[in-house]
Amino acid sequence: MFKQVLVAQWQTSKLAVGLLTLLSFCIPLLAVLYGGDLAGAGRERVGDWLIAADRVAQFPPFIALLVGLLLGTLAWSADLAGRHVYALSLPLPRGLYVSMRFGAGALFATIPGAAMGLSSGIATLAVSLPPGIHAYPVEMALRFWLASLTVFAIIFAIAGGTRRGQVITISVIGAAITLDVVFLLFGVDYSVTAEALLLLTNWPGPLSLLTGRWALFDV
Amino acid sequence: MLALAALLVVSATPVRGQSPEETDRRERRLLARAESLLAQEEARVVAKKEAFWSRLRPRVIQSRGATLVVGEAVPASDAQRALDSGLTLLRTFGAVPEQFAGRLVLYGMVDTRRDTLSRLGFGSRRLLLVDVSQAGPDSSPSWSVSADAVARALAVEYRDSLDVDWRHWLPYGYAVPHWTRANTWGAFQELTRSPLSVAGRCVAGEVAGCRLWLAIDRDTEPFADRFTGADLRNLLPKSSLSNAASASEVGDACIEGIDAACVSFFRARSFSDIPAPEASRRGLLGHFRSLYGADAVERAVADTVGSIAQRLVRAAGVNEDSLVMNWRYWTLTRGGHPRERSTAADAAPGLVLAVVLLALVVRGRRS
Numbered sequence: 398m399f400k401q402v403l404v405a406q407w408q409t410s411k412l413a414v415g416l417l418t419l420l421s422f423c424i425p426l427l428a429v430l431y432g433g434d435l436a437g438a439g440r441e442r443v444g445d446w447l448i449a450a451d452r453v454a455q456f457p458p459f460i461a462l463l464v465g466l467l468l469g470t471l472a473w474s475a476d477l478a479g480r481h482v483y484a485l486s487l488p489l490p491r492g493l494y495v496s497m498r499f500g501a502g503a504l505f506a507t508i509p510g511a512a513m514g515l516s517s518g519i520a521t522l523a524v525s526l527p528p529g530i531h532a533y534p535v536e537m538a539l540r541f542w543l544a545s546l547t548v549f550a551i552i553f554a555i556a557g558g559t560r561r562g563q564v565i566t567i568s569v570i571g572a573a574i575t576l577d578v579v580f581l582l583f584g585v586d587y588s589v590t591a592e593a594l595l596l597l598t599n600w601p602g603p604l605s606l607l608t609g610r611w612a613l614f615d616v
Numbered sequence: 617m618l619a620l621a622a623l624l625v626v627s628a629t630p631v632r633g634q635s636p637e638e639t640d641r642r643e644r645r646l647l648a649r650a651e652s653l654l655a656q657e658e659a660r661v662v663a664k665k666e667a668f669w670s671r672l673r674p675r676v677i678q679s680r681g682a683t684l685v686v687g688e689a690v691p692a693s694d695a696q697r698a699l700d701s702g703l704t705l706l707r708t709f710g711a712v713p714e715q716f717a718g719r720l721v722l723y724g725m726v727d728t729r730r731d732t733l734s735r736l737g738f739g740s741r742r743l744l745l746v747d748v749s750q751a752g753p754d755s756s757p758s759w760s761v762s763a764d765a766v767a768r769a770l771a772v773e774y775r776d777s778l779d780v781d782w783r784h785w786l787p788y789g790y791a792v793p794h795w796t797r798a799n800t801w802g803a804f805q806e807l808t809r810s811p812l813s814v815a816g817r818c819v820a821g822e823v824a825g826c827r828l829w830l831a832i833d834r835d836t837e838p839f840a841d842r843f844t845g846a847d848l849r850n851l852l853p854k855s856s857l858s859n860a861a862s863a864s865e866v867g868d869a870c871i872e873g874i875d876a877a878c879v880s881f882f883r884a885r886s887f888s889d890i891p892a893p894e895a896s897r898r899g900l901l902g903h904f905r906s907l908y909g910a911d912a913v914e915r916a917v918a919d920t921v922g923s924i925a926q927r928l929v930r931a932a933g934v935n936e937d938s939l940v941m942n943w944r945y946w947t948l949t950r951g952g953h954p955r956e957r958s959t960a961a962d963a964a965p966g967l968v969l970a971v972v973l974l975a976l977v978v979r980g981r982r983s
Contacts, residue, residue: 440808440809440810440815440816440819441808441809443808443819444804444805444807444808444809444819447808447948448950451949451950491978492978492979495974495977495978496978499974527819527820528820528821529819529820529821529822536959539959540959540962540963543959543960543963543966543967544963544966546967546970547963547966547967547969547970548966550967550970550971550973550974551966551969551970551973553974553977554970554973554974554976554977555973557977558973558976558977562976600957600962600965601964601965602965603965603966603968603969603970604966605962605965605966606959606962606963606966609955609962610949610952610955612949615949616821616944616945616948616949
């Protein structure tokens with residue numbers, strides 16, 4: 398049964414998975430474009446290369462976010478379009494069906510992660526690093542995969558939740574934005590959304606993995 | 617105007633055909649006019665002088681024990697704001713104890729002709745001049761004091777009151793907020809672009825190289841320990857000492873490749889024995905403050921025992937090498953901090969939330 402769910406979900410997700418995999422593969426290789434032989438290079442060039450590598454390192458968290466967002470929403474798109482007729486016609490309890498959908502999505506989220514790991518490895522092998530600079534291909538790939546999976550799981554849960562749950566989620570976001578507008582009108586220097594974002598993205602916030610250092614090459 | 621009056625008096629000579637009485641009357645009238653013009657001009661000069669000195673009449677502003685005396689030309693609210701903010705800057709960025717400001721009197725644009733500050737009762741306190749800036753056109757200028765000027769004046773004075781190690785090592789503007797991302801960029805540039813070998817050793821991850829670059833230890837032979845002969849030789853063409861080097865025997869020997877001569881030549885001149893320029897040293901203090909707080913900077917700067925490294929370490933209670941390596945990471949990543957947790961620990965909160973949400977979805981019913 399999992400195979401059927403996997404194949405059905407692949408139909409809706411394949412384009413996104415393909416594009417995101419390509420993107421994930423290309424990003425670590427960008428750092429190599431700035432130069433491969435750094436072991437004998439002058440310190441000035443190493444410095445410039447470090448800046449370039451840091452700039453490249455700003456992309457992976459956004460791609461991980463994109464992977465989670467797209468795969469999380471696409472996991473339910475076929476059910477929403479078919480008004481859940483397919484799901485209800487299956488001789489499966491809801492819990493098992495949801496688990497299968499999640500499993501399929503998580504498997505698809507692994508593909509860009511694997512591409513990131515592979516290209517990080519290639520990039521690491523392609524560069525001869527000077528002393529004091531290190532490569533972290535495994536950590537980079539793991540971080541990317543875990544971040545994609547976390548965002549995917551959260552979006553999957555929100556999109557597949559009850560209508561009541563979705564209404565509550567949207568209401569909370571709407572209330573935060575309304576409060577911000579009211580504060581702005583009364584000249585209060587406080588932003589609920591900014592504070593909430595800080596809480597979410599600073600450890601132990603659930604999205605803290607997306608912030609922090611993502612450098613494939615670090616000192 | 618005076619010249620015009622004089623001209624009138626001189627030109628008031630009797631004209632042929634005029635009677636002596638008429639001439640006399642005319643002369644008296646002109647003289648009276650000239651005297652009146654002279655009096656007006658004198659009054660104008662006095663008023664102008666009065667207006668000038670009234671701008672310099674002292675206005676005493678106080679805040680948290682600190683005193684600022686400025687001329688009345690500087691608006692009181694402006695001066696008060698500058699003093700408050702200047703003291704806040706020093707407290708926030710550390711290094712200068714609050715009570716230090718209480719021992720001084722800051723003054724600027726004040727009439728000091730008749731010992732004004734002593735008459736105001738500030739004779740026993742040390743006087744410190746603060747910059748008053750002028751803005752607007754010359755016809756209607758306005759004067760103001762900035763918080764930065766207050767903070768800088770106090771910081772420089774405090775720096776001068778410290779022991780020789782700090783006076784030698786503390787960079788300019790150490791206690792005012794220039795420890796921003798721009799400063800990390802400056803420190804990065806200094807470290808990665810410096811031709812000195814200790815900078816290269818530091819970039820390569822050698823702690824001893826970073827310590828020598830920052831000059832935080834009491835090295836027995838600063839020039840010989842922190843610079844190689846080749847470093848010093850490379851510095852010669854870029855420094856102001858190049859002419860002196862070719863003119864002296866020792867300098868000439870240095871140019872010709874004798875390392876010991878380079879050390880002797882630079883040591884004999886007033887060339888700084890600290891390899892790291894100011895942004896790097898400001899960076900170390902800024903990073904130290906961000907890790908251990910402004911109080912730790914204040915404690916370290918007030919300490920007079922041991923090397924700079926020992927004082928910093930004592931104030932923060934950390935390991936010397938870890939502080940230096942932290943600074944290296946901060947500099948080379950332009951403001952980054954080494955990871956404190958593993959990737960798994962970073963991911964844990966998000967995964968826990970995801971599991972909870974999934975459990976809710978699995979148990980829920982669509983309605």
